[in-house]
Amino acid sequence: MDTPTPLREPTFLILTALAGEPMHGYRIISEVAAMSGGRVSLRPGTLYGALDRLVDAGLVEVDREEVVDGRLRRHYRLTRDGDATLTAETERLRQNVAAATARLRHRVRGTGTVDGLAGGLA
Numbered sequence: 037m038d039t040p041t042p043l044r045e046p047t048f049l050i051l052t053a054l055a056g057e058p059m060h061g062y063r064i065i066s067e068v069a070a071m072s073g074g075r076v077s078l079r080p081g082t083l084y085g086a087l088d089r090l091v092d093a094g095l096v097e098v099d100r101e102e103v104v105d106g107r108l109r110r111h112y113r114l115t116r117d118g119d120a121t122l123t124a125e126t127e128r129l130r131q132n133v134a135a136a137t138a139r140l141r142h143r144v145r146g147t148g149t150v151d152g153l154a155g156g157l158a
Contacts, residue, residue, distance in 0.1 A: 043125045046076055050086055051114060051122040058099035058113040087112055095121055
């Protein structure tokens with residue numbers, strides 16, 4: 037059975053941003069930064085390279101183009117394959133979190149902490 041390769045976090049977040057509605061590049065950059073709490077900060081060159089790869093893979097496609105202030109603004113959207121890939125990756129991550137959470141619960145000591153860390157695991 038072929039197991040899909042796990043998505044890198046930036047790719048996962050780009051697909052997640054596009055799951056809601058079509059977006060142009062700078063809005064995707066903003067959404068990814070917001071979703072990651074600022075941990076993932078995409079530069080335009082990095083984003084557009086990733087979008088080109090996602091388009092080539094059939095996970096994302098151009099929704100529409102418009103000219104704003106004399107510059108072309110391209111909006112991207114998730115394809116059905118992109119939606120299926122994001123759904124599968126989300127389930128894979130959910131299973132990993134459930135396994136880790138179950139293991140960590142067994143390590144909880146009477147103090148309500150895990151190895152000295154306060155609760156709030158998932």
